[in-house]
Amino acid sequence: MPARLTTLAIARKNPMSAFPEFSRPAGLRYRVAVASSAAALALTGLFWPLFRNILLMPSFLAVFLAGWFGGGGPSFLAVALCAGGLDYFFYPPA
Numbered sequence: 001m002p003a004r005l006t007t008l009a010i011a012r013k014n015p016m017s018a019f020p021e022f023s024r025p026a027g028l029r030y031r032v033a034v035a036s037s038a039a040a041l042a043l044t045g046l047f048w049p050l051f052r053n054i055l056l057m058p059s060f061l062a063v064f065l066a067g068w069f070g071g072g073g074p075s076f077l078a079v080a081l082c083a084g085g086l087d088y089f090f091y092p093p094a
Contacts, residue, residue: 022071029070030077036062037081044090055086 040062044051051057059082067075 024070029066029074032069033062033066033074033078034081036065037078037085040082041085041089044086055090056082059083059086 037059040058043058044055059078062082063075063078066078
């Protein structure tokens with residue numbers, strides 16, 4: 001129980017210490033989101049026969065990685081980049 005009390009005391013002094021993803025520089029968090037989205041699109045193109053019916057699977061991994069490493073903002077960026085990239089590169093025009 002004392003360890004929990006010290007954690008709460010530290011969180012009261014510095015609220016951002018409770019969220020380690022916010023202790024990383026913002027530029028790094030967003031670069032990881034862009035890089036993971038690009039890697040997901042590259043993996044989708046590289047393994048096209050495997051991902052033909054489930055195009056979103058590598059993109060889910062990119063969004064999870066961006067959210068784990070950087071928080072909400074970078075994960076929303078990863079969602080937008082993956083959705084735009086999948087629409088542009090892999091879905092045929094109507």
